[in-house]
Amino acid sequence: MFNKDCLFCKIASGDVPSSCIYEDQLVYAFKDIAPQAPVHFLVIPKRHIDSAADINAENSRVVAHIFEIIAKLAGEQKLEGFRIVSNCGESAGQSVKHLHFHVLSGRDMTWPPG
Numbered sequence: 001m002f003n004k005d006c007l008f009c010k011i012a013s014g015d016v017p018s019s020c021i022y023e024d025q026l027v028y029a030f031k032d033i034a035p036q037a038p039v040h041f042l043v044i045p046k047r048h049i050d051s052a053a054d055i056n057a058e059n060s061r062v063v064a065h066i067f068e069i070i071a072k073l074a075g076e077q078k079l080e081g082f083r084i085v086s087n088c089g090e091s092a093g094q095s096v097k098h099l100h101f102h103v104l105s106g107r108d109m110t111w112p113p114g
């Protein structure tokens with residue numbers, strides 16, 4: 001549902017402006033405001049889910065849909081390689097508590113992450 005204190009709920013609803021790259025009934029994709037790679041966008045469910053730790057049998061269909069959309073957008077943008085990241089919890093680097101998947105591409109990336 002809509003969480004009035006959540007930045008990404010407001011972005012998905014259009015209350016806060018963003019650079020949209022894809023939208024449908026279930027998901028919203030937009031450019032990250034502080035890109036960490038030449039390509040860096042975020043894909044979120046429109047319905048609020050706190051983080052990956054809150055995915056369950058009732059809400060997991062949207063996650064499959066998000067991965068379908070990421071594959072579609074990566075194909076359309078002809079991304080040669082890309083990384084999908086979902087930070088879960090503050091110690092893992094989650095700063096916005098609405099489930100989101102980073103899609104990063106356009107530069108070489110190291111592994112493991114810092």
Ligand code: 5GP
Pocket residue numbers: 007018019030031032033034035086087093094095096097
């Ligand atoms: P996290 O740190 O939670 O994994 O990722 C949150 C991401 O949201 C960060 O990469 C940050 O740059 C991005 N972000 C934070 N506020 C805004 C905003 O107002 N607009 C957009 N487009 N991205 C944002």
Ligand code: ZN
Pocket residue numbers: 003006007008009010047048049097098
């Ligand atoms: Zn939210």
